[in-house]
Amino acid sequence: MENLETPAALVDLERVDANLRRVDAYARQHGLRWRPHTKTHKVPVLAELQVRAGASGVTVATPHEAEVMSAASSDVFLAYPPVGAARLERLMRLSAHVQLSVGLDSREVLEGLSAAAKKAGRTVGVLVEMDLGMRRVGVQQPAEAVALARAIQAAEAVEYRGVTFYPGHVRAPVASQDSALNAVSVRLAEFLEVLSSAGLRPQVVSGGSTPTLWRSHEVHGLTEIRPGVNILNDRNSAAVGACAWEDCAYSVLATVVSTTVPGQAVIDAGAKALAKEEGLAPEGGYGALLDRPDVVLRSLSEEHGLLDLSKTEWRPRVGDRVRVVPNHVCVSVNLHERLWAVRKGAVEQAWAITGRGWGAP
């Protein structure tokens, strides 16, 4: 690890294994399937580890992620409405063995998908995306879900599979999620009841996030969870209690490059290695040191991270190396070209992050 050029994105393989065992045990205990969102890591080898640990398929956000992740699982759910000829054509060129399903919330998207699937001679599973409080995408009312499910049934080359949602608005600490989770449950029950009365009982009810992961069994009717962050975890996950600090498997190795300003040290990991995203930790900042979580990354510019030394006696020197856990792992991984897989402090493998970006044009 001493020879790595910094900043370098590290993944601790033992922690990954423990994180995977934990989510699989939880899913089994509660009779849930888990279909991890691979946008977090964008690495097929990590998706393979997820499948081997018990995942029933993978979730992706983009056609390129679908292309890359279909090497790890033939059961691919695109949790994003595919709009536009370029995206649809790429999806339809996925290997024929891939069982593709898609979440969508409008007839416009359905019509495009149906036409593309028909032209390609494929059948694509479709889940109706519901808004259960996130207010981002999803049909707003149960009656709209019924209408869209009927339109799916009537359309060619697609199959109605069920419903999907993302409770991304529930970001309170795990122990304080009661009222928000209850609201999600109540709203989901309304959708399921209206759909069932209309003869459209969903086979798949897919939802969940990392902050709500361990309380997914309280959302009645759920059949499948889709945690993304959980395999690696991050400062936000730890801040809400969805993992312990010791479960953080991702960090960015960085080098101290300047200590001239009293009370701080500057590292060579900035917004282009960690991503500048406000977080959920009460101490603020954009990340914290893996081995010294009281040292917070107070400020970030493109290539500079400023460590706040006000809560520590530690005084780093130029050339010292540190490991930073960012607030949000997904947007940090996305800035790197490769992940260095580490076991007991030694680099074991280097993985290209092949699901990044758009892929070959």
Next chain:
Amino acid sequence: MENLETPAALVDLERVDANLRRVDAYARQHGLRWRPHTKTHKVPVLAELQVRAGASGVTVATPHEAEVMSAASSDVFLAYPPVGAARLERLMRLSAHVQLSVGLDSREVLEGLSAAAKKAGRTVGVLVEMDLGMRRVGVQQPAEAVALARAIQAAEAVEYRGVTFYPGHVRAPVASQDSALNAVSVRLAEFLEVLSSAGLRPQVVSGGSTPTLWRSHEVHGLTEIRPGVNILNDRNSAAVGACAWEDCAYSVLATVVSTTVPGQAVIDAGAKALAKEEGLAPEGGYGALLDRPDVVLRSLSEEHGLLDLSKTEWRPRVGDRVRVVPNHVCVSVNLHERLWAVRKGAVEQAWAITGRGWGAP
């Protein structure tokens, strides 16, 4: 442009040309050299356009940017302290025709650089980095600048060239920068006087940013400016009055993918295409539409951007395309694999953004 898969990073070539002509005219008028910071675009062809327009060299932040940009100019300034064997070795492998200079603020960095340069048989120019109020890097006191300059003179394989600073803390609107710019000028004068008295009068006094660009001539003693953003501009530059909205040459083409939630529209450009960075525009948000700047990007998740429709009568439909100007262009460009160079609405060229990341390991 209709065939591009979205999100797609676009650069308007006519606006680039106008931006370059403007900065060169300003620099000539005031007898300043300009050495643009190429971390903004990371594309050698754009650096070539800058050199052809009158730039006297290029500025870079990383060894990989230095490798890539040395194709456009042999006069390369690394405005970042190179720490660690990996970074130093890469710098020393730059083609022998490259005149490399480096800004640094400590003896530790100087010693590493001197040893590496000696071993490689090169001579590297060195500028003493001063902190003139930014409180990020840089020596704090004139006496430290003197001591470091003397250490540079005494070290092997390096040459003392002058001083450098970055006034990144001056982010007020251009018309309201008087007191902040005056403080920078006063502090710079103190450094220059002490250095001159010690027989260390700097040949190069390099500083400047895009927000302060057009007032650089008010900072007495400056010989060189290093604007980065200015070639492309962004919502922040326009917000502080460092450019007109019509000077924004960079935008991200995106597609509307959902309109189910009243008062908003969702586009397929999120934090992984635009970067989630708080900005300087009083309206808040993470960006605005190029052709409808009253439509603000209110919220960003990884693959979703939420357009706020509360200030407009415009009601987009699923499939419509828009162009977004992000708050901060540098961190958005860094998320893309290629820039689509556009003239009069048609794609003219595609440029790989080769300065991104770490390059070949």
